[in-house]
Amino acid sequence: MANADPMDRQGVYEDYERARQTFHHLLDTASQDDLARPTRGTKWTNEQLLWHMLFGYMVVRALLVLVRVFSRLPRRVSMVFARVLNAATVPFDLINYLGPCGAVKVYGPRRMGAAFDRVTGSLQRHLAAESEAGLARGMHYPVRWDPFFKDFMTLADVYRYPTQHFDFHRRQLTLGGSGEDIS
Template identity: 80%
Template structure:
């Protein structure tokens, strides 16, 4: 795993997230996104949550990565069976979260979670990064059947970049292209 590349991706998304929040008006944040039922503000929260959830995923890999693969596979099947309630919670979470977390609090939370992930990644051994488990592939298009800890550290940036393209923060009518931020 190229840790430096992961750090650089985290820093790129940090800059992008701050730029998006700093340049967005209240009206921009309330505008619908492209391809989701969320507003820009709600989708930004969901993008942040993609990094927050990684902390829980890291714990799961540490536990299930030490168990026989059949246990993890059964757990993934159980989670896949719960896709409908997961989808509902995944959708509803940002609806309420943006009422509690405004842009400033989202920016602070983003920085904290990235700092935490960077510290954790620096402390991981190569053996830990190679450990993995089965995942519920129906929950997220970036989940693979089997993912290593290294894959989990890369996951939130894939999730972020995908949703970044759905934001309409640079468009007066809500249908414009993605902002060019690097």
């Protein structure tokens, strides 16, 4: 199931940097009215969705630990774990929705930008230290939790995940004076 080709680390680094620059541009050019505006296809405001986009990178740090642990166990263990998480999709969806609603009260745009810099820098450093064998290790995931989760994901897949998540949600933002995209 794992990809035998070496991972394009430089491509991942470039994707992280593109997302980081885009995130800062969105934060730097958005007015308070822009941030408070509803998004396209979600129940969040733009500010809440921006937080969720940041959180997609933050959660990868925990996913890396899970892959390292579960990939050392029999594969059926992560399969059962993924099934249990899939069964808990309804409470997960509620927590996933409410998290950004509360987080934006603590993190303003400036803190979100600094957090994005820290987390992408951390992920780049971790990726640089990974062996090819380590990147090929994987586990099963709860596919009902996220459209970018596959049934089985390698560590390399997990490093690519947050930018896929970011790009998907970027299209749902309604920043700019008329609700049109600004970048």
